[in-house]
Amino acid sequence: KNQVEQSPQSLIILEGKNCTLQCNYTVSPFSNLRWYKQDTGRGPVSLTIMTFSENTKSNGRYTATLDADTKQSSLHITASQLSDSASYICVVSAKQAGTALIFGKGTTLSVSS
Amino acid sequence: DTEVTQTPKHLVMGMTNKKSLKCEQHMGHRAMYWYKQKAKKPPELMFVYSYEKLSINESVPSRFSPECPNSSLLNLHLHALQPEDSALYLCASSQRTSGGHTDTQYFGPGTRLTVL
Numbered sequence: 001k002n003q004v005e006q007s008p009q010s011l012i013i014l015e016g017k018n019c020t021l022q023c024n025y026t027v028s029p030f031s032n033l034r035w036y037k038q039d040t041g042r043g044p045v046s047l048t049i050m051t052f053s054e055n056t057k058s059n060g061r062y063t064a065t066l067d068a069d070t071k072q073s074s075l076h077i078t079a080s081q082l083s084d085s086a087s088y089i090c091v092v093s094a095k096q097a098g099t100a101l102i103f104g105k106g107t108t109l110s111v112s113s
Numbered sequence: 114d115t116e117v118t119q120t121p122k123h124l125v126m127g128m129t130n131k132k133s134l135k136c137e138q139h140m141g142h143r144a145m146y147w148y149k150q151k152a153k154k155p156p157e158l159m160f161v162y163s164y165e166k167l168s169i170n171e172s173v174p175s176r177f178s179p180e181c182p183n184s185s186l187l188n189l190h191l192h193a194l195q196p197e198d199s200a201l202y203l204c205a206s207s208q209r210t211s212g213g214h215t216d217t218q219y220f221g222p223g224t225r226l227t228v229l
Contacts, residue, residue, distance in 0.1 A: 034217065042222050043119075044156070101158070101218070103156060106153075
């Protein structure tokens, strides 16, 4: 069964600190993995997308990694800001016709001053 | 322009009302989607339109009726909803529905629906 598991479920950090969010998946055949940021009451916004051959992808202070062998991904946030407080959702796409997007349940990040 | 717009932002309706949610994109995308999202849960796919034709209906109750008048517009008609239908309704679009790395879904800001 195609599944995406994220950890931790929630995280509280101080402004300026770094943090890492985890995503494990059992999606096959794998096509790509995306990280989305969703502010409360808003639609998700794409941060990064990685295919099978990509190990690392950066977008400003966000760096995503992918290990296709162990089927794990991480999202590292550097020098966190209050505006980073949001839900971060890992979404894996299967290589098949149709939408085939499998959503994780997300990690809720709270950055406090 | 990488924006998907949705109207209204908020909607409160009674169980006997008929209302519609609207979604628009001008990115030339040929795939459009409706999702339902409950609090602290990931989005759940409801419908997929590909080239203005309904391609996926995830066993959604008939009180939700989608419509795609043209390649830029997507509507969701609501009738006789239940209180448990209260949620954030998200519209998304992508170039195609293949799920490949070029087919990132761009989400709108959502409509917060409350059914009384």
